Amino acid sequence: MLTYKQKHEQANREAGATVVALAITIVVWVVCGFGLSGLDITLFHTPLWVIGGTIGTWVCSIVVVVVLARRFFVGFDLDEKPQNPDAVGEVVHE
Amino acid sequence: MNNTTGFAGLLPVAVFLAVALVIAVLARRQAASETSGRGGFISEYFLGNRTLGPFVLAMTTIATYGSVSSFVGGPGQAWSIGWGWVYMATVQVTALFLLYGILGKKMALVSRRLGSVTVIDVIRERYQSNALAVLSALIMVLFFATTMIAQFVGGAKLFEAVTGYSYVMGLAIFGITCILFTTIGGFRGVAFTDALCGIAMIVGIVVLAGGILSAGGGYGHIMDTIAANHPQMMEPLSGGNMPIGLYFTQWLLVGVFTFCLPQSVVRTMSYKDTKSLHSAMIWGTVICGAMMIGVTSLGVLCAGILPGELADYGGSVDNIIPTAIVQSLPPWLAGVAIIGPIAASISTVSSLLIASSSAIIKDLWLHHAEVTGKQPAEKAVVRSSQVITLVIGAVVFALSVVPPDVIWKINMFAFGGLETAFCWVLVGGLFWKRATATGALLSMGGGTLAYCVTMALGFKIAGLHQITIGITVALVLMVIGSLVTKPTDQKALAAFFPRE
Numbered sequence: 001m002l003t004y005k006q007k008h009e010q011a012n013r014e015a016g017a018t019v020v021a022l023a024i025t026i027v028v029w030v031v032c033g034f035g036l037s038g039l040d041i042t043l044f045h046t047p048l049w050v051i052g053g054t055i056g057t058w059v060c061s062i063v064v065v066v067v068l069a070r071r072f073f074v075g076f077d078l079d080e081k082p083q084n085p086d087a088v089g090e091v092v093h094e
Numbered sequence: 095m096n097n098t099t100g101f102a103g104l105l106p107v108a109v110f111l112a113v114a115l116v117i118a119v120l121a122r123r124q125a126a127s128e129t130s131g132r133g134g135f136i137s138e139y140f141l142g143n144r145t146l147g148p149f150v151l152a153m154t155t156i157a158t159y160g161s162v163s164s165f166v167g168g169p170g171q172a173w174s175i176g177w178g179w180v181y182m183a184t185v186q187v188t189a190l191f192l193l194y195g196i197l198g199k200k201m202a203l204v205s206r207r208l209g210s211v212t213v214i215d216v217i218r219e220r221y222q223s224n225a226l227a228v229l230s231a232l233i234m235v236l237f238f239a240t241t242m243i244a245q246f247v248g249g250a251k252l253f254e255a256v257t258g259y260s261y262v263m264g265l266a267i268f269g270i271t272c273i274l275f276t277t278i279g280g281f282r283g284v285a286f287t288d289a290l291c292g293i294a295m296i297v298g299i300v301v302l303a304g305g306i307l308s309a310g311g312g313y314g315h316i317m318d319t320i321a322a323n324h325p326q327m328m329e330p331l332s333g334g335n336m337p338i339g340l341y342f343t344q345w346l347l348v349g350v351f352t353f354c355l356p357q358s359v360v361r362t363m364s365y366k367d368t369k370s371l372h373s374a375m376i377w378g379t380v381i382c383g384a385m386m387i388g389v390t391s392l393g394v395l396c397a398g399i400l401p402g403e404l405a406d407y408g409g410s411v412d413n414i415i416p417t418a419i420v421q422s423l424p425p426w427l428a429g430v431a432i433i434g435p436i437a438a439s440i441s442t443v444s445s446l447l448i449a450s451s452s453a454i455i456k457d458l459w460l461h462h463a464e465v466t467g468k469q470p471a472e473k474a475v476v477r478s479s480q481v482i483t484l485v486i487g488a489v490v491f492a493l494s495v496v497p498p499d500v501i502w503k504i505n506m507f508a509f510g511g512l513e514t515a516f517c518w519v520l521v522g523g524l525f526w527k528r529a530t531a532t533g534a535l536l537s538m539g540g541g542t543l544a545y546c547v548t549m550a551l552g553f554k555i556a557g558l559h560q561i562t563i564g565i566t567v568a569l570v571l572m573v574i575g576s577l578v579t580k581p582t583d584q585k586a587l588a589a590f591f592p593r594e
């Protein structure tokens with residue numbers, strides 16, 4: 001059972017983890033795009049940096065989001081019971 | 095109607111719009127049967143009674159975020175610039191997970207505790223400031239109106255170019271339908287039709303991809319042609335057409351700061367449970383990435399079938415996708431393909447329309463009535479909500495009859511303005527206890543003013559887009575304004591920063 005305060009603390013942690021996920025995505029975007037653009041390699045008629053910078057970044061963002069949702073984010077009841085508004089909700093690990 | 099689809103192209107669009115209208119009517123009926131005892135008409139009409147599941151939540155957010163400029167202006171630029179533009183468009187893969195991850199649960203918790211129906215409700219409660227709420231409403235309606243005009247214009251121009259029917263006729267057909275289904279369906283209707291629009295956008299992309307690949311002799315042939323004729327299109331800096339500064343500012347404009355766009359933030363108050371949010375985050379990122387990367391890539395591939403100069407296509411990049419549709423697809427399939435961008439246009443307009451209406455009805459009128467103790471009857475609220483939605487839609491429609499140029503620039507202007515106005519007010523409000531009403535007012539007013547003035551003057555620092563100026567000024571004013579004023583009363587902060 002999470003209290004209202006604990007839910008906010010959890011939401012803050014999740015927001016922090018999301019910013020880290022953004023940082024990872026930006027690094028991957030730079031490395032797989034600009035980083036690979038110096039290589040004269042093409043795959044399926046497409047420069048490697050295009051594949052890395054676009055599809056690579058997209059796949060990376062999916063991976064970090066799945067990790068966020070499955071490992072860092074916690075399910076809980078968003079609604080409150082009227083009698084005791086600060087002690088509601090059950091943690092649901094998905 | 096030379097080189098256009100004529101009636102064959104009109105038919106699929108008409109069917110799509112009819113389906114959207116039916117969905118809105120069904121959503122209204124469903125809402126009417128659920129409304130009694132579950133928050134009343136206002137909560138239902140402007141927030142759908144917080145019932146959105148993962149699919150509709152993800153699709154309505156994507157459809158609101160993805161506009162006609164994603165389908166027309168962006169790919170048109172990609173035709174001119176090359177893969178660098180697609181690389182830049184890829185930053186949009188972060189849009190949904192930033193929104194849901196940073197604000198998703200905080201907004202849901204706070205808005206439920208306070209009974210808030212709009213983003214401005216939350217801002218008013220957090221900062222205990224009516225002046226800030228009124229300023230928020232005015233800025234929101236102003237920038238939303240600008241965006242809506244750009245969407246209507248983009249959709250109608252595309253309709254005209256592809257079908258051969260007049261601009262005004264196109265505007266009338268999908269503009270009036272859009273205004274009607276928003277007025278009838280409210281937020282729930284908008285969310286459901288957004289889901290339909292999201293599917294239509296994907297279908298449109300797939301159909302157009304098929305047409306371009308077929309007309310260009312296959313992907314390999316198109317890419318080899320581009321590499322031979324325009325080698326700079328295969329470089330990230332595109333021979334100097336894509337400076338690093340542009341990448342940086344686009345990361346801010348369409349990537350990092352999109353999480354504080356109020357039309358997206360309201361969706362974090364509307365979902366059913368945290369499980370829905372988590373699923374929407376995953377599927378939204380998958381779909382948003384596929385859509386944005388996919389549709390922008392089509393712009394590059396258009397260079398394989400439209401090898402002329404820009405002047406050959408009317409002198410505007412906005413004409414590239416319509417031309418590609420007409421030239422690469424048979425008429426009836428072209429009609430299916432244009433449903434994608436038209437869906438992008440009407441889904442954005444409908445979301446902004448209902449949000450504008452909520453700002454006027456809920457945040458200004460009903461709040462004033464509450465303060466003065468003159469609460470209107472439920473019937474009057476119902477009628478007024480629908481009338482205001484209709485009137486705003488009609489005004490935007492009328493302003494769209496004389497079209498401005500270059501849709502994506504207008505869209506970006508409004509994006510930047512909304513981000514500047516709301517970013518630090520929302521972030522400070524939810525995550526910084528020390529943020530005060532004075533800081534928020536200065537941040538919103540000063541930041542927006544700095545942004546608009548520098549945009550009007552064309553003033554830039556180090557060649558960077560004016561969002562960098564607006565957002566920095568807004569941050570500095572928020573910090574200084576908050577630190578030099580008394581902290582907000584602890585009681586008012588209880589819902590935002592609970593002590594136990």
